[in-house]
Amino acid sequence: MANIELIDIKKNYGPVPAVKGINLVVADGEMIVLVGPSGCGKSTLLRMIAGLESITSGHLKIGGRDVSRVEPAERDIAMVFQNYALYPHMSVRQNLEYGLKNRGFQRDDIARRVTDAAAILEIEPYLERRPRQLSGGQRQRVAMGRAIVRNPAAFLFDEPLSNLDAKLRVQMRVEIRKLQKRLGTTSLYVTHDQLEAMTLADRLVVMNGGRIEQIGTPIDVYERPETLFVAGFIGSPPMNLVDLDKIGGAVTWPGLPPNTDVVGIRPDAFSLTQNTANSVPLTGMIELIEPIGGESHLHIVIEGSSQTVIAAHAGRSPLSEGETATWHVNPADLHCFNKSSGQRTD
Ligand SMILES: Nc1ncnc2c1ncn2[C@@H]1O[C@H](COP(=O)(O)OP(=O)(O)O)[C@@H](O)[C@H]1O
Ligand SMILES: [Mg+2]
Incomplete structure (x- = not known):
């Protein structure tokens, strides 16, 4: 096992920068999730760590050893891809054995590793089948099996669950998390899905435009987004970002910090009862109600403005569409930002 150290890593495709200087240490045994919108450089960064893409500048260390210019096979890392990358003409067993044979492992050792991985992943019944005779979830397990048998210093995952349907994705997400905890293997996991990121990560790295916006535990990032981008990206429904110029x-806001021109409010921070004397009252008309089962999402047009906010209420909506009411927000639930810098001001 090992830590992974990224020191000012950059990637240019010709003149175009895709990754603009990443500094990060993944601790030994830690699961870090890189999350960000499509095109922000997640796969490029992961591929540079795997050695599938050259590093334009900066350094990569695995277990303290500088591997920036080392061949992929020499980096002791296993990567799991979205499209599984299984060999279609080989059985599951042969797929699991292949990388080990190539690396010159002994026959008994290979057999033992395949048996162990198959047991861990519960794929023993399918060992003699071809990949096309398996469901998506089973194929994904085989892809993980291929990473596990090598017992590498680290796992890299690039959106491994994107090809699965929603229900299976949730199930496999739980399995990956349990497996990673059980094996204790240092892992970097890439996804554009903020919920997947929140639930899998020891620490989240939120990326945007080739840069890191914020690093922290999922709860820390959720409770205190440091930038407007992170505020809007993490959380569902997203945080309401009220533009003070437009409103x-x-x-009537309390004394906001200097340079604040956007105020963020999470949907669950709205209350129809006033819980503190200094709460912020917002009056508005309910334009639309979305019942989603456990809660209802109320789309509210703030009176005297054209801004809409979403308030989440537990269970059924206490009010109907078209009604006007006043909600209260505790000042501690206001997130203050500056529009032009994109930074938090409080
Ligand atoms: N081989 C390539 N040649 C040129 N540009 C690329 C190449 N691969 C990725 N890019 C560009 O680099 C940026 C980051 O891409 P990528 O790392 O795939 O993003 P993500 O995985 O976050 O969706 C994008 O603008 C993409 O178009
Ligand atoms: Mg990608």
């Missing part, structure tokens, strides 16, 4: 005097 004029429609809401």
Whole structure:
């Protein structure tokens, strides 16, 4: 096992920068999730760590050893891809054995490793089948099996669950997390799905435009997003970002920090009862109600403005579409930002 150290890593495709200087240490045994929108450089970064893509500048260390210029096979890393990358003409067993044979492992050792991995992943009944005779979830398990048998210093996952349907994705997500905890293998996991990121990560790395926006535990990032981008990206439904210029005097805010021109409010921070004397009142009309089962999402047009916010209420909506009401927000639940810097001001 080992830690992974990224020191000012950059990638240019010709003149175009895709990764603009990443500094990060993945601790031994830690599961870090890189999350960000499509095109922000996640796969490029992962591929540079795997050695599938050259590093334009910066350094990569695995277990303290500088491997920036080392061949992929010499990096002791296993990567799991979205498309599984299984050999279609080989059985599951042969797929699992292949990388080990190539690396010159002894026959008994290979047999033992394949048996162990198959037991861990519960794929013993399918060992003699071809990949096309398996379901998507089973194929994904085989792809993970191929990583596990090598017992590498680290696992790299690039959106491994994207090809699965929603229900299976949730199930496999739980399995990956349990497996990673059980094996204790240092892991970097890439996804564009913020919920997947929140539930899998020891620490989240939120990326945008080839840069890191924020690093922290999922709860820390959720509770205190440091930038407007992170505020809007993490959380579902997303945080309401109220533009003070557009809302004029429609809401009376408490003393906001200097340079604040956007105020963020999570949907669950709205209350129809006033819980503190200094709460912020927001009056608005309910334009639409979305019942999603455990909660209802109320789309509210703030009175005296054209801004809409979403409030989440537990269970059924206490009010109907078209009604006007006043909600209260605790000042501690306001997130203050500056639009032009994109940074938090409080
Ligand atoms: N082989 C390549 N040649 C040129 N540009 C590339 C190549 N691979 C990726 N890019 C560009 O680099 C940026 C980051 O891509 P990528 O790492 O695949 O993003 P993500 O995985 O976050 O969706 C994108 O703008 C993409 O178009
Ligand atoms: Mg990608």
